[in-house]
Amino acid sequence: MKPYVWVAFITLCSIHAPLFAADLKPGEWESTVSMEGENLPPGMAQQKTHTECLSVDQTADVEKAMYETWTDNGCTNIEVDRDGDTVRWSAICNDGSFNSSGHMTLVDQEHYTSEIISNTGGMDLIVQTTAEWTGVCTE
Numbered sequence: 001m002k003p004y005v006w007v008a009f010i011t012l013c014s015i016h017a018p019l020f021a022a023d024l025k026p027g028e029w030e031s032t033v034s035m036e037g038e039n040l041p042p043g044m045a046q047q048k049t050h051t052e053c054l055s056v057d058q059t060a061d062v063e064k065a066m067y068e069t070w071t072d073n074g075c076t077n078i079e080v081d082r083d084g085d086t087v088r089w090s091a092i093c094n095d096g097s098f099n100s101s102g103h104m105t106l107v108d109q110e111h112y113t114s115e116i117i118s119n120t121g122g123m124d125l126i127v128q129t130t131a132e133w134t135g136v137c138t139e
Helices: 003-015 062-072
Strands: 027-037 048-054 075-083 086-093 098-108 111-120 123-135
Touching: 062 075, 062 086
Parallel strands: none
Antiparallel strands: 027 048, 027 123, 075 086, 086 098, 098 111, 111 123
C-alpha cells in the first residue's frame, strides 16, 4: 500500500480520537490536528481544525473501540492499554510495512490530547491532536 494511504489513515484516526474516549462528554467536539514528517504530500503538514458530533454510544469503551478500529484496518499485533487518564496503543499493519503507536491523554471530560507516531515505507509521521468539547450537538 502506498505511504500516502497510511498517512490518510493516521489522519483519520487522529481526527476521530474522541471516538475512543469513554470519559469524554458526548456532544460537539473541535479537534486541531497537526502533522510532521518527511515527504508529506503538499498541505498535509498544515494544522487543520475539524468539528464533529459524538453520541453517547461513540464514547463508550476505549480499549474495545481502539482495537476494533485497528482490526478493521487490517492491523495485527494490536496492543491497547489504559492507565488512569492515559490510553496507549501500538499496532502493526499491512504485513509489517506500517507500524503505529500513540497515546491519548484525557485531560478532563471536555479536553484531550493525543499523539500518533507511525512509520511506513521508511517515512516517519507524527500526528498531534488537541480537542475540546464545544457543547451540545446542533444537528
